Amino acid sequence: MKKSLVYTGTGDKGTTSLVGGERVSKAHQRIECYGSTDELNSFIGLLMDAVTEASDKDFLGFIQHKMFSIGSYLATDQTKKELRIESRISEQTIERIEKEIDKIDATLPPLKTFILPSGGRATSLAHVCRTVCRRAERQLYRLNEEVEVEEPVLIFINRLSDYLFTLARKECLLLNGKEISWDYTCI
DSSP, X not given: OOOOOSOOSTTTTSEEEOBTSOEEETTSHHHHHHHHHHHHHHHHHHHHHHOSOHHHHHHHHHHHHHHHHHHHHHTBOTTTSXXXXXXXXXXXXXXXXXXXXXXXXXXXXXXXXXXXXXXXXXXXXXXXXXXXXXXXXXXXXXXXXXXXXXXXXXXXXXXXXXXXXXXXXXXXXXXXXXXXXOOTTOO
């Protein structure tokens, strides 16, 4: 079996290939989108190493697989190449993330103030993931102005940022015992 090359040289002129072989600029909005989802997936891997409970690690593993599916979805220009079923986000996937948010949220005290993104390593990493997720969401909506992005993809990314916020709160309470409220009087 021939070893695959890590480098091909085909991107040296500022273009890259989509699924199906079409070449586009590395600055194309589609590339920005799947670059951000890849970045988020990498941070989620780091978060997996920091969370305290095995069930959260397992759920984050599920999220990583779905993020890879979204990357595949974004790398496919559906006007030129049929989308593989593995690249779609289903209603069941969205329901699963919503159930996980509800499960965690039921264990948390009501949120009465803005909280700071701190309170422990896992907490801070979850907030980094949340903010990268929000950036990816903004980029997806920019792409949606050019080509249609399926609604389940947009909903999933939105719910994912909500999940990451909820997970950050959970980790903060597990690690720190209390959340750090924003002090608007701090000068």
